[in-house]
Amino acid sequence: MCTLEKRGQLFLLKLTGDGEHRLNPTLLDSITSAITQIRSDPSSSQSVLITTSDGKFFSNGYDLALAESNPSLRPVMDSKLRSLVADLISLPMPTIAAVTGHASAAGFVLAMSHDYVLMRGDRGFLYMSELDIELVIPPWFAAMIRMKIGSPAARRDVMLTAEKVTAERGLEMGIVDSSYGSAAETVEGAVKLGEELVRRGVDGHVYGGMREALLKQVLHTIGSNESVSNRMRNSGSKL
């Protein structure tokens, strides 16, 4: 499902296997427990998180097939992803998404929930697929997009034309920070950036608090739902 590796001060979270890494309750729980593990590490406030994946997909979004067969799981997946994203927003360390495959809908949101988005330039796209598959976009997804994408025209292109955003377009739109020739080079780039951030020696708790302040509007929209876990309400700056 997902593995967690520590390389020096870098935490490498990987969505494993050649599948679509659909964000079903099991995978979401797995990622959440990896984040919990990271938080409980004594040196976490001098660390950096890099999230990446195996195979052709970063994540192809929620497990829609599962939701079809068991509609009661829809709000469960929504609630678990909200908690996870709130968790990432309050995480006391810089976060990097090394996007080595397609990231669609909820998968795109998961990538955007990181401070830096590094992406392979040779293949793959970021894709808010909802319009193409006749789903509405949840307000909190839209809030994340408004936060992370600066130009109204780019937001419209992403949400209202369901553009398949390549790394090049992502760079133009300001969603992607840098692009690389291959999946391996993307991860390498993330590791290099991670090491640079570690060297800067920022206090993770201060960093996490600042990120929360910056993304306050997104947190507010995420939290407008009583099924969000207590973790979000309890998270906050350590200051």
Added chain:
Amino acid sequence: MCTLEKRGDLFLLTLTGDDEHRFHPDTISSVLSLLEQAKSQSTRGSVLITTAHGKFFSNGFDLAWAQAAGSQTGAVNRMHQMVESFKPVIAALIDLPMPTIAALNGHAAASGLMFALSHDYVFMRNDRGVLYMSEVDLGLPLPDYFAAMFAAKIGTSIAKRELLLSGKKIKGEEAVALGIVDSAAHDSVEGVVEATVSLGESLAAKKWNGEVYASIRKSLYPGLCTMLSLTAKIAASP
């Protein structure tokens, strides 16, 4: 005054005649009823293109009609009436269950520019026509839903300042550079209309569900929707 035509998947809304296409209670009510018509006839793949004849897309509210009230109070009341009755036109565009494209044949000022910006895509001419928020020059306050539109659609502080506070008359090339319009590539009305028809056809080919499209559009602009009393019809995904 205004007409609605259907060309395949495309609805063509045209402000007719060679005048300034000022928004007056009658024109406002005609445009609203044509938008309602388009909405009631919409199917998958429908697209709206709005354009006008002559030198003006629209030069704003009919201030002469307001002045003709004969008194200061009367003029203020008429202005207020136009501002209030125009809101449903904007709401109708933001709620329209199909992609919308404004093909600017000429000048768009004040509520005329507001009307243009209410569309998902705005194309203007390169050679002629300016965008102009005249309010600051005329000493008129900006209605709250106008301000909400600018906040929603115009990305940079500089662009907002140039339009709203500097009263700048912005030509095509600069409008593209400021991110206010999507294109100012053509030197003629025909060129602009052709380009919008081409975009319209490519959007129509997607055969999107109009209700979903409108819902996603509204979730792009929550602040504006609040001002327009539009609620997004939301079902939680997935």
